[in-house]
Amino acid sequence: MWGDRVRAVLPGVAVLALLLAGLEWAVQAGLIRRVLLPPPSVIGATLWDLLASGAFVDPLLATLQLVFAGFAIGSLIGVLLGTAMGWWPAAFRLFEPLVELVRPVPKSALVPPLMLFLGIGFTMKVTSVALVVIFPVLLNTLQGVRGVDRVMLDAARTHGWGSAHTLRHLVLPAALPFVLAGMRISLGLALVLAVLAEMLAGEGGLGFLILDMQRSFLIRQMYAWLVILAVLGLVLNGIVAALERRALHWQNRNP
Amino acid sequence: MLLELDAVSKAFPTRGGPPARVMERVSLEVRAGEFMAVLGPSGCGKSTLLQMAAGLLPPTEGVVRVLGRPITAPPPEAVYVFQQYSRSLLPWRSVRDNVAFALEHRIGRRAARAAAEAPLAQVGLAGFGDHYPWQLSGGMQQRVAIARALAAEPALLLMDEPFSAVDALTRLDLHALVLEICARRKLTVLLVTHDVEEAITLADRIAVLTPRPTTVAQVIEVGIDRPRDPVATRELPRFLELRHALLERLMTRHVG
Ligand SMILES: Nc1ncnc2c1ncn2[C@@H]1O[C@H](COP(=O)(O)OP(=O)(O)OP(=O)(O)O)[C@@H](O)[C@H]1O
Ligand SMILES: [Mg+2]
Numbered sequence: 001m002w003g004d005r006v007r008a009v010l011p012g013v014a015v016l017a018l019l020l021a022g023l024e025w026a027v028q029a030g031l032i033r034r035v036l037l038p039p040p041s042v043i044g045a046t047l048w049d050l051l052a053s054g055a056f057v058d059p060l061l062a063t064l065q066l067v068f069a070g071f072a073i074g075s076l077i078g079v080l081l082g083t084a085m086g087w088w089p090a091a092f093r094l095f096e097p098l099v100e101l102v103r104p105v106p107k108s109a110l111v112p113p114l115m116l117f118l119g120i121g122f123t124m125k126v127t128s129v130a131l132v133v134i135f136p137v138l139l140n141t142l143q144g145v146r147g148v149d150r151v152m153l154d155a156a157r158t159h160g161w162g163s164a165h166t167l168r169h170l171v172l173p174a175a176l177p178f179v180l181a182g183m184r185i186s187l188g189l190a191l192v193l194a195v196l197a198e199m200l201a202g203e204g205g206l207g208f209l210i211l212d213m214q215r216s217f218l219i220r221q222m223y224a225w226l227v228i229l230a231v232l233g234l235v236l237n238g239i240v241a242a243l244e245r246r247a248l249h250w251q252n253r254n255p
Numbered sequence: 256m257l258l259e260l261d262a263v264s265k266a267f268p269t270r271g272g273p274p275a276r277v278m279e280r281v282s283l284e285v286r287a288g289e290f291m292a293v294l295g296p297s298g299c300g301k302s303t304l305l306q307m308a309a310g311l312l313p314p315t316e317g318v319v320r321v322l323g324r325p326i327t328a329p330p331p332e333a334v335y336v337f338q339q340y341s342r343s344l345l346p347w348r349s350v351r352d353n354v355a356f357a358l359e360h361r362i363g364r365r366a367a368r369a370a371a372e373a374p375l376a377q378v379g380l381a382g383f384g385d386h387y388p389w390q391l392s393g394g395m396q397q398r399v400a401i402a403r404a405l406a407a408e409p410a411l412l413l414m415d416e417p418f419s420a421v422d423a424l425t426r427l428d429l430h431a432l433v434l435e436i437c438a439r440r441k442l443t444v445l446l447v448t449h450d451v452e453e454a455i456t457l458a459d460r461i462a463v464l465t466p467r468p469t470t471v472a473q474v475i476e477v478g479i480d481r482p483r484d485p486v487a488t489r490e491l492p493r494f495l496e497l498r499h500a501l502l503e504r505l506m507t508r509h510v511g
Contacts, residue, residue, distance in 0.1 A: 151342040154311050155356070157328075158335040159407055165360045173347050250347040250387055 038220045047224040056228055062205040063194055064232065066122070070129020071190045075183055078134045082141025083175070087167060099138065107132035107189075108196050120201035128197040132189045137182040144178025145171055177251060180244045187240055191233050206232070256323070257332075257411055257443050258285040258308060263317035265303055277303055279468040280317065287410075290437060290444045292454035295464030296505060301447040302338060304469070305415050308445060309335040321411070334409040338416045340400040344388045350375065350399050351384035357407040367406075374402040378432060394425035398432070405436065414446045418453065430456050430485040438482055451501045455494055456485050463504060472504075 020040045026032050027039040038046075050056045084091040085099075111128050118124035148171050156166045198207030206229045213222035260283040266274035277300040285291045295301050306312035307319055310329040321330045329335075334357070337343040344353050354375055355367035362370070375381055378398040388396050397417055404412060418426045434457065437444065448454050454461045461475045479493055488494055 149342050151337055151339050152345065154306075154335070155337065155343040157311060158309055158333070158413075159357050159360075159403075160329065160331055161360050169359075170345070173345070176347075248347075250389070 035217075035219060038223065043220055043223045043227070046220040047227055050221075050224050050228070059204060059206050059209050059225075060228060060232065063198065063207065063229075066125050066129060066198070066205060067187075067190050067194045067236070070126045070194065071133050071183075071187060073126065074130035074133025074186065074190070075137050077130065078137025078182065078186075079141050079179060081134075082138040082179075083145055083167070083172065085138075086142045086145025086175075087171065099135075103135050103139075107193060111193075111197055111200055115200065120203055125194065125197040125201060125205075129190050129193045132193045133186040136185040136189070137179065140178040140182030140185075141175060144175030147178070148174045177248055180240075180247060184237075184240050184244065187236055188233070191229075191236070195229065256284050257287040257321065258445065259283070259318075259320040259323075260304075260308060261318045261320065263304075263307055263314045263319060265300070265307065265312070266315045274315075276468045278307075278314075279470050281469065281471055283462055283471060283474075285411075285443060285445050287443055288441055289459045290442075290446070290457055292458035292461045293445065293447045293464060294451065294454045294461050294501065294505070295447075295449060295469065296466055297449050299464050299466050300469040301449070301464065302415050304464075305335070305413050305445065305447045309333055309413050311335065332409060333411040333413055334404045334407045336400055336404050336412065336414040336417050338419065340397045340417065340420070341388065341393070343400055344396060344403075346388055348387075349384060350380065350386050350388065350391070353388065353399055354384075354403045354406050357403050371402070371406055374405040375399075377405060377436065378402045392425075394421045394429065397421060397429065401429075401432070401436075410443060412442055412444045414444060416448050416450075417446070419448070419450065426453070427485050433457060434481075434483055434485065451498055451505065452489065452494075454501070455479070455497050456483065456488050461497075461501070463501065475501075 023032075023037070024039050024041060027034060027037060081095060081099075085095055086092070107128065110131060111124075114124050114127055118127060152170060152174065153166070156170050161170070194205070195207030195210070198205035199211045202208055202212075206225055209225045210222055210229065213219070213225060260281055262280045262282055263278065264276070264280055265278040266276045269275050281304060283291075283293075293301060293304060303312065307314045310319065310321075310326045310333070313327065318325050320326065321332055324330075345356065348356070351368055351371050352364075354371035355364060358367035358370055361367075372381070372384070375384060378401050380395065380398055380402060383391070383395070388399065391399065397420075401417070418429050421429065430453065433444075436442065444457075446454070446457060455477055458477055461477060463472045463475065464470070465472045475497070477493075477497065479488060479491060
C-alpha cells in the first residue's frame with residue numbers, strides 16, 4: 001500500500017528536484033541574476049531561519065484567519081442562497097438577476113470600493129474573501145439541489161415526508177457532492193483574494209509581506225514567504241480534499 | 256373499495272403540438288385485501304397509471320379515490336415501489352437507514368432504525384443492514400426497496416414492474432417472497448407489469464390494458480387457489496390457459 005503510494009509520487013518529486021537543481025546551477029553559473037532569483041539553497045536557508053525564529057507564525061496566522069473566516073462566511077451564504085434558489089422558484093426569481101449581475105465582476109476589482117466603505121481592516125479583507133467564495137458555492141449548490149433525482153423525491157413523497165424533512169435529509173445530502181466541489185474551487189480563489197486584499201491594505205499577513213519584501217529589495221525573504229504561502233495553499237487544499245473524501249465515501253463505489 | 260380510478264385520463268403537453276393523450280378514461284376498482292395486476296405492453300402508460308393512483312401525478316381528467324376519499328396528494332394508506340429501484344434508494348445511506356426512511360419522519364431516526372430490522376429479515380436481508388446499496392446485487396436492492404415499503408405498513412402497496420430488471424431466477428425468488436408476504440399480512444396490492452406469467456402467478460385479478468391511448472380492455476379473474484407456489488403454479492392447466500389467452504391478446508394488439 002505505502003510502497004505503491006511512494007512509487008506513484010516518485011516521478012513527480014524527481015521532476016521537482018531536477019528543476020530545483022537546474023535553477024541552482026543556472027544561478028550559480030551566472031545565467032540568472034542573483035538579485036532577481038537567489039539560488040534555491042539560499043532561499044532554503046532564509047526559510048529555515050524564518051521557521052526556526054518563529055517569525056513566520058504571526059503573519060501565517062493572520063492570513064489563515066482571514067481565509068478561514070472569509071471562506072466560512074462565503075460558503076454559508078452560498079449554500080443558504082443556493083439551496084433557497086434551487087428549492088423555491090420564487091427565491092430563484094428574486095435573486096437570479098442580482099446573482100447574474102455580480103457574478104461576472106472580477107471580485108478583485110471590488111476591493112478598492114470596499115476599502116472606501118470598510119477601511120483597510122479585517123472587515124474589508126474578510127468581505128473581499130467572502131465575496132469571491134460565495135459564487136462558486138452558490139452556483140454548485142443550486143445545480144446540486146435542482147439535480148436531485150425525481151424518483152428519490154417521489155419516494156419521499158409516497159412515504160409522507162414533509163418539505164422540511166425532505167430538504168434536510170434528502171436534498172442537501174444529495175447536493176453535497178456539488179456543494180463540496182464548489183467549496184474546493186472557492187478555496188483557491190479565497191487565497192488569491194486574501195493575498196490581494198492584504199497587499200492593498202498593507203497591514204500585515206503573508207500577502208503584505210511578500211509585497212513589502214519586494215519593495216524593500218529583500219528578495220531572499222520575499223521568496224521564503226512565497227514558499228510559506230504555497231505550502232499554506234497546499235495544506236488547505238489537502239484538508240478540503242480529505243473532508244470531501246470522508247463525506248462522500250459512498251461515491252467511491254466500484255463499477 | 257380501497258382504491259378507485261374513476262374515468263381517469265392523462266395528457267402530457269408536447270412541444271408545439273397538441274397534448275399527447277396517453278390515457279383515455281381508465282376506470283379500475285381495487286378491493287381491500289385483493290392482489291390486482293395491471294398488464295400492458297411496454298410504454299402503454301402503466302407507470303403513469305400507477306403514479307396517478309399513488310397521488311404522485313395529477314390526472315388531467317377524472318378522480319382517484321382511496322377509501323372513497325378523492326386524493327390530490329400521496330395518501331397515507333399507499334406506498335409506491337418504483338420501477339427504477341436503484342434510483343429510489345439513497346446511495347449515501349446504509350441499507351438499514353434506507354429502510355428507516357419509511358418511518359423516521361414519524362417516530363424519529365433511532366426508533367425507525369430499530370423498526371427496520373424486522374422488514375429486512377422478512378425480505379431475507381438480515382445481516383445486511385450496514386451494507387450500502389451499491390454493494391448489493393440488483394435483486395437485493397429491490398428487496399431493500401420492498402422492505403422499505405413494508406416498514407411503512409401500508410394498507411395499499413403499489414408496485415411498478417418491481418421485478419423487470421432482475422434475472423429470471425431472482426424474479427422467481429422475489430415472486431415467492433411477495434406471495435409469502437401477502438399470505439402473512441392483509442395487504443392490498445396493485446402491481447403493474449408487462450410479464451404475463453408474473454401477473455398470473457401473483458394476482459387475483461388482472462386488468463389488461465390496450466396500447467395508447469390506453470384504456471382497460473378487460474378484467475380477468477385468475478381463479479387459482481392460494482397458497483401458491485411460483486414454480487408449481489406455472490404447470491397448472493388454468494395457468495397455461497390464461498397464459499395462452501393473455502399472450503395472444505397482447506401480441507395481436509401489438510401486431511395489429
Ligand atoms: N412527463 C411526461 N411527459 C411527456 N410524456 C410522458 C411523460 N411521462 C410519460 N410520458 C409518455 O407516456 C407514455 C407512457 O409512459 P409510461 O412510463 O407510463 O409507460 P410504461 O407503460 O410504464 O412503460 P414501461 O413499460 O417502459 O415502463 C410514454 O409514451 C411516455 O413517452
Ligand atoms: Mg413504466
